[in-house]
Amino acid sequence: MVTNDNRHVVSVADPAAMAEAAAERVMTRMSKNPGRIAICLTGGSSPRQLYQLLAADAWRSKIPWERVHWFIGDERFVPTDDPLNNMSAARKLFLDQHAPAANIHPIPTSTADPADPDRGAALYEAELKSFYGADELDPARPLFDLVLMGVGPDGHTASLFPDYPAIAETERWVVGVPKAHVEPFVPRVSLTLPALNSCREMLFEVAGAEKRAILTRVLAGENLPASRAHATGETVWLVDEAALPENFRG
Ligand code: 6PG
Numbered sequence: 001m002v003t004n005d006n007r008h009v010v011s012v013a014d015p016a017a018m019a020e021a022a023a024e025r026v027m028t029r030m031s032k033n034p035g036r037i038a039i040c041l042t043g044g045s046s047p048r049q050l051y052q053l054l055a056a057d058a059w060r061s062k063i064p065w066e067r068v069h070w071f072i073g074d075e076r077f078v079p080t081d082d083p084l085n086n087m088s089a090a091r092k093l094f095l096d097q098h099a100p101a102a103n104i105h106p107i108p109t110s111t112a113d114p115a116d117p118d119r120g121a122a123l124y125e126a127e128l129k130s131f132y133g134a135d136e137l138d139p140a141r142p143l144f145d146l147v148l149m150g151v152g153p154d155g156h157t158a159s160l161f162p163d164y165p166a167i168a169e170t171e172r173w174v175v176g177v178p179k180a181h182v183e184p185f186v187p188r189v190s191l192t193l194p195a196l197n198s199c200r201e202m203l204f205e206v207a208g209a210e211k212r213a214i215l216t217r218v219l220a221g222e223n224l225p226a227s228r229a230h231a232t233g234e235t236v237w238l239v240d241e242a243a244l245p246e247n248f249r250g
Helices: 015-031 048-055 086-098 117-132 209-219
Strands: 007-012 037-041 068-072 074-076 144-149 174-177 188-191 199-206 234-240
Touching (some): 015 037, 015 048, 015 144, 015 199, 015 234, 048 086, 068 086, 074 086, 117 174, 117 188
Parallel strands (some): 037 068, 144 199, 199 234
Antiparallel strands (some): 174 188
């Protein structure tokens, strides 16, 4: 039985409204932490408008760039200049213009060996542990202030695919995924549920009619990776009108 404590579904009109709502949540979350802030970004197309907004004057000037560290929930083994590289997309859309280079934490898939994705995963896990300052996650002190997520057509989130061993991982924070279940079919590195769920807020962005069927299953609590991802704190699903399941319509 999947439990989804503290889960809120927030419906918005369209992807533009979703990006605005997401930017507001990101800012509010940052304002709650006067110290070092850790944000875990996501790949895919859903967060692109949010990333663009964060680079726009209205939002950029409010972000305490020196105090914010940016991580990524999963990465594909593609070159850094490939548009399918998740962190490169975020860098291009907003990070490189504003974030100090030392605050950007990419998964080293461009230098690690794609034949051994667990090696790249181990390097990133070591980086996360060093940032966190401990080898064990303490539920009272989440790793991330905010984790952004998306959901794929098969119910995957980050690169945690249905029925893959990575989804059952309870010890490691980061794992190698030798073969993806969806395009691009390249090896991946993914944070695991223990690491992703260690956050004050998890924020999903889901838009488009093609997402409605899988979202209906996820929100019904079916045993899918995206249903099992939820924050230690608050989990928010931002859903646009086209993706909103029938039973969530007012
Ligand atoms: C990835 C993502 C992945 C993504 C979903 C949704 O690297 O592929 O992290 O989990 O969030 O597949 O993708 P879209 O936003 O493109 O629909």
